[in-house]
Each structure stands twice: as C-alpha cells, then as structure tokens.
Amino acid sequence: MTKLAxxxxxxxxxxxxxxxxxxxxxxxxxxxxxRLIYGFTRYRSGDSLGDPQDWVVLTNHDDAYMDRFLGDGYIHSAPMVRWALANDGACSWSWIANSDNLTPAERRVTEFNRSMGVVAGYTISFRSVSQRTKGAAAITARAGISQDGVEDIWAEHGEAIRVMSNVVYLKMLTLPHATRNLTKRQREVLEWVADGKITQDIATILDLTPATVEKHLRLAREALGVGTTAQAVLKASFYNEMFILDPDSRGTDE
Incomplete structure (x- = not known):
C-alpha cells in the first residue's frame, strides 16, 4: 500500500x-x-454564509489570527472566500496579486493577512451538494515559503493534496459535530420524533411522563437555537447528532 493510500x-x-x-x-x-482552515455551512443564502454559530470550522491557526478573522468579520470580505463561493476546485493565492478588481474591503483583508504572516497558500472549494451548502479550505504555507515556493510544492503534490482535502471534507460530513450540545435524553426524544412518534408514544416508550418528554423537546429546541421541534430534528440531523453509535460518550444523561 502506498503512503497516500x-x-x-x-x-x-x-x-x-x-x-x-x-x-x-x-x-x-x-x-x-x-496552518489550515476548514469551513462548512448548510445555511448559505446567496452570498450569506448564515449564522456563524451554525458553521463547522476546524483550524490550527492561533487565536490571535482567528479572533480577528472570524470575530472581527474579515471572513465576510476575504477575496478567496468570494472566489470559493463562486467556484469549485483549487485556486492559488497568486490570484489575489493578479486581480485588478479587489474591493477596498478585500484589500483590507489582504493587508490584515499580510500583517499576520498569512501570505502564501491555496484555497480549495468543495463541490456543493445543494444550494444551501458550501465547504472550503484555506491552506497556508509555513513562514518563509513564498507563493513561488508554494507553486513548486503544488506541482509535485497538488493532486494528492486535493484528494486528501476532499476526503477530509467528505468525512467531516459524516461525523457528529456538536456546535450546541444535546444531552442523551434530548437526542432520544428527537430520534423518536424523527421516527414519527407523538409525545404520548415517546412517553410510553421511554417510561416518562408526557410533560417530561415536552420538557426535553423544549430544551433541545433551546440548545439548537430553533423555534419548532421539526427544525430541531432537521438541525440535529445536519450535524449528525441523531442515531449516533455511541451516545453515552457525549453529553450528559439528563
């Protein structure tokens, strides 16, 4: 078996x-x-990426960078984010230097990145499965590697990097990711709702009172930041928080 395989x-x-x-x-x-950033949303609408609390973001950038890139909203004006929203595939950051139509906001992001040593790399935009979803990765070269050096790396390893990145992205979509934690009981009642059971049915199955079932449903809605139980089922399913194999390892029981 090869190293890549x-x-x-x-x-x-x-x-x-x-x-x-x-x-x-x-x-x-x-x-x-x-330094990598992987981001994914199921709540895209046009150029909006939805509520940041609903994003899945993985990164090994330091907090000094991410607190400003996300917290100060630089992500919304980043030129490579604009590129990723309009395209699939991989794009060299040389595109920024060669672009004559950057907005003032995009130029501010470029200057911020330069001040933080984020100067050479590639962006990979993953193929969306629906109009509401978008995933992308920004991969930053180690300090001291120029964009020309990145192009040399890409010429030798670019195909493997694209394949690895796509496998990571697709695997991310299958793993539970608790942006807002549900307890074991909250997951159970949502799972039974998803199976078509009403409150009385769930109470009988779980040996609870209907009022207790309603309490767990209410707390699940609050934890997920939604207004209806149907929305809670949908959001929990989006983040693979239902029907998971080992629920006892995550969250508390009640």
Whole structure:
C-alpha cells in the first residue's frame, strides 16, 4: 500500500473530528502547509454564509489570527472566500496579486493577512451538494515559503493534496459535530420524533411522563437555537447528532 493510500484509509476510518484533524494537519505540515482552515455551512443564502454559530470550522491557526478573522468579520470580505463561493476546485493565492478588481474591503483583508504572516497558500472549494451548502479550505504555507515556493510544492503534490482535502471534507460530513450540545435524553426524544412518534408514544416508550418528554423537546429546541421541534430534528440531523453509535460518550444523561 502506498503512503497516500494508507493515509487516505486512516482518514476514512477516523472515528472523531479530533482524530481526523490530527491526521490531516500532521500530513499537511509535512508538505509545507502548517496552518489550515476548514469551513462548512448548510445555511448559505446567496452570498450569506448564515449564522456563524451554525458553521463547522476546524483550524490550527492561533487565536490571535482567528479572533480577528472570524470575530472581527474579515471572513465576510476575504477575496478567496468570494472566489470559493463562486467556484469549485483549487485556486492559488497568486490570484489575489493578479486581480485588478479587489474591493477596498478585500484589500483590507489582504493587508490584515499580510500583517499576520498569512501570505502564501491555496484555497480549495468543495463541490456543493445543494444550494444551501458550501465547504472550503484555506491552506497556508509555513513562514518563509513564498507563493513561488508554494507553486513548486503544488506541482509535485497538488493532486494528492486535493484528494486528501476532499476526503477530509467528505468525512467531516459524516461525523457528529456538536456546535450546541444535546444531552442523551434530548437526542432520544428527537430520534423518536424523527421516527414519527407523538409525545404520548415517546412517553410510553421511554417510561416518562408526557410533560417530561415536552420538557426535553423544549430544551433541545433551546440548545439548537430553533423555534419548532421539526427544525430541531432537521438541525440535529445536519450535524449528525441523531442515531449516533455511541451516545453515552457525549453529553450528559439528563
């Protein structure tokens, strides 16, 4: 088995986000890219990426960078984000230097990135499965590697990097990711709702009172930031928080 095949198999079999991310960041650092951002949303609408609280974001950038890139809203004016929203595939950051139509806001983001040492790399935009979804990765080269150096790396390893990145992205879509934690009982009642059961049915199945079932449904809606139980089922399913194999390992019981 080749090194790439062995690595892809390890990514595919990763049981958690943490394992997946550790495997990928180590390999990418070996290739010269030591700072990564992976982002995914199911709530895209036009140029809007939806509520940041609903995004899935993995990164190994330091807090000093991410607090400003996300917290100060630079992400919304980043030129490579604009590119990713309009395209699929991989794009060299040389596109920024060669673009004559950057807006003033995009130029501010470019200057911010330069001040933080985020100057050379590639952006990978993953093929969307619907109009509401979008996923992308920004891979930043190690300090001291110029964009010309990145192009040399890409010429040799670009195909493998694209394949690895797509496998990581697709694997991310299958793993539970608790942006807003549900308890074991909240997941159970949502699962029974998803199976078409009404409150009285769920109370009988779980040996609870209907009032207790309603309480868990209410708390699940609050935890997920939605107004209806149907929306809670949908959001929980989006983040693979239902019908998971090992619910006892995550959250509390009541």
């Amino acid at each position: 062995a690595h892809l198999e390890a990514l595919i079999n990763a049981p958690t986000f943490e394992t997946l991310w550790d495997l990928h960041t180590v390999r990418m650092a070996e290739l010269g890219f030591d």
